[in-house]
Every structure is written in C-alpha cells, then in structure tokens.
Amino acid sequence: MPKLVDHEERRAHIIDALLRSATNSGLHAVTMRSVAVEAGVSVRLVQYYFDTKEQLLLAAMERLATRMGERVQRRVRARGGATDPRGIIEAVLLEAVPTDEESRAFHLIYTEYAVLSVTDPGLGGQQFLAAPSEMEAFLAAQLTAAQRDGAAAPGLDPHQEAVVLLAVSAGLGLSVLLNQRTADEAVAVLHYHLGRIFPTPSRGAYA
Amino acid sequence: MPKLVDHEERRAHIIDALLRSATNSGLHAVTMRSVAVEAGVSVRLVQYYFDTKEQLLLAAMERLATRMGERVQRRVRARGGATDPRGIIEAVLLEAVPTDEESRAFHLIYTEYAVLSVTDPGLGGQQFLAAPSEMEAFLAAQLTAAQRDGAAAPGLDPHQEAVVLLAVSAGLGLSVLLNQRTADEAVAVLHYHLGRIFPTPSRGAYA
C-alpha cells in the first residue's frame, strides 16, 4: 500500500472544504468540482472518500449536527457554575443568534440543510427532529428549577415557555440571517424576553 | 396578430405552474422544463413570457410576496370588528403557522426563497426586509392601543414585545415546516404566549 493515509482526517478535510464552499455560494451551488477545488484535491479523491455526492452531503450534515451540539455544550460549560438556570438558558439560546462571521456561515448552512431536508427525500430529515425536542425538555427542566428557587415567575407553564423560548431564539436567529435585524438587536430582544420570565435580573441585565 | 392573448394572465398561469412545481420537488429543483410541463406549454413559451430563468424566479418571488400581504390582510379583515387588538394580533401571527396543505406549500416556498436570497446575488434580498419591519410597527401600535384599553399588561415594552411576537410566530412556523411540531401544537403555544400578554383571555382561550 502507498502512503497509508488517515481516512477520517481526509474525510474531515473534504467536508470542511464543502462547508467553506457552501459558505461562499450557498449549499445549492455546491458541486463535486467546487468541493475538490476548495479542498485542493482532485475530483476523483472526493469520489474515493465519499462514493456519491448524496453521501458527501449526508456526511457533512451529520458533522454539522455534531458541531451544533458541541457549540451549545461549550456555551453551557463556559458559564462554569452549573446551577444558574437563567445564565444557562441565556447561553443556550444565544447560540442561535449568529454574531461573528463564522457563526453566521455556520447557521446559514444549517438552515439551508434544514429547509432542503424537507423536500429532498435522500436527506433524512430525522436529524432535525431529535435535537429540538431534547432541548425543549432541557429548557423546561431549567425553568422548573428556576421556579423552585424563586428566580422565575411562578405562574408560568415551564414546558410552554420552553417552546416559546426556542421559537423566539430560532425566529430571531433567522431574522439576523436574513439581514432583517442586527445581531445586537436580536440579543437585546432576547434579554428583554428573559427579563419577563426572570423578574429579578440576575446580573443587572437589560430592561 | 394571432390570438392576441392576455399577457398578464399567461404570466400568472406560468408562475402558478412554477409554484406548483416547487411544491413537489423543492425550489432548487425547478427547471424551465419542469415549469413548462406543469403549465402544459412548451419551454419556448416560458422563455417568451419571461426572457430568462432568473426573471421568472424573480417574478414568482414578487407574486409570492404580494400573496403574503393579501393573506395577512384577509385574515385581519376576516376578524371583522376592527378594534380588537388581541384578535387582530392573533390573526396576523397565526398566518405564519402552516395549517392546511396549501398553506404549508406556500410557506415552504416562501422560506426557500428567503434562504436562497441570502446567497444568491440575483435575487434582491430587499423584498424580505421591508415587510417585517412594517409588521413590527403595526404590532407595536396594536399593543400600545391594547395597553391604553387596559387589555394588555401595562409593564410591557410594546416594540420589544412586537419583535418577540414576530420571532415566536416565525420560529413556530418554521418548526412546523420542518416537521418538528404539529400545527396544532404551534397554535396552542401561540395562544399561551398571547395569554401572558393579555392577562384576561378575550374568549376563554387556552391557558
């Protein structure tokens, strides 16, 4: 055998090239050739590591979903002290708002995938089903804990509020992606809404 | 001259064919041929009424935006009695939740266009900028009026709440589109959230 190369590393390299290519011209414009050029390899190589384009797209989607999970978890962990429901909730929801350019690119591709998976039968849309419902339960649990501690308003339905929170962050994130709003505005609105759920701001937050 | 045909009617017919075609296989899969077949005309005819594909897509997008406006206005008017802020707000926001199949198809294409317009330079993304900010002001005004009437909680910031409402309905609508939630669930959550803004339910609404 020749160089005896690390397959997983090569695959990751190519997938990253796909994501970069999609960032520039949109997921719909991604071709085998554009990925190959971006990765600096021949088209044959892309074929070699991912037999077909569909499999390449699928692998990239899985990697994207994994990264999304990592992003959220990193945000939660960055908050350090585990037992501050409002802080945790805020951290998780802020992840949906694309602030820097890298985050924007990430969320754009993620959204493109989500929309594409509705019509494209090859892209199993199941990936986009699991994560949100987990998140829903997680947020509801945090809200319940916050109510027990007296931090959150007592009259609220934790589950319904969790769904609302998820919808708000998704909606705000989308509006930022569509250039309807700046990221700063979205963050401010999110803070405002959290202020309504947690009557006493935990840290002199907005409004 | 021959039949002396109504151009606008022909154009509308072809655009409708495009929307139908996009409903089945996604906007990205729409081709001149698929539109022609769906419209029951030759490809040449599509070329004749819309010189290029880009112009066809653009015209369809404009028609879509117009329809969206009509939909919202129809909902508002269907409420009849003009001066019920909660009812009006509810009607407007419910439009974003795809209930029947026709509404679902409509919103799917609309979302596909919105996402596409981010990367595609030909599709002027300005169309998607104007409407939401108008809506924002409209909702804020309704909330202010509701506060004056004592229907809405007094402590709220009408503008921020308007943005939240818009984000919630967009987020819920998207989640329904992505099959993460049923339309009924989304409607229930929206009712719940409105119940928090309007402490006295106007009509024995949910929660």
Add this chain to the structure above:
DNA sequence: TCGTTGATGGTATGGTTGTACCACAAAAGG
C-alpha cells in the same frame, strides 16, 4: 388582399454536472 407583427413549436448548442472508467505509483505481504 397582403404584408407585418404577435404568438407558438421545435430543435440546436454550449456548458456543467455526477459518475464511471482507465492508468499508475507505491508500499506491504508472500
């Protein structure tokens, strides 16, 4: 009545895309 013009069909064309095929190099195993 006749040519001019609007409306339509068919087909050719140049480009692009995904994928299959062929060739070759290089390292490992016998």
Add this chain to the structure above:
DNA sequence: CCTTTTGTGGTACAACCATACCATCAACGA
C-alpha cells in the same frame, strides 16, 4: 522479487440545463 492492495490523477460520458435560433401560423392594419 513479485503480486496484491490502497491511494491518486486524468479523462471520458451520458444526462441535463438554460438559452439562441429557425420556422410557422394566424390575425389585424392598410
């Protein structure tokens, strides 16, 4: 040492796409 396997490049190919071009037919204006 030779053969088998793994990685890589180049290229060919069939399909499809948007668009340009050519032809035709019918009706209105003169």
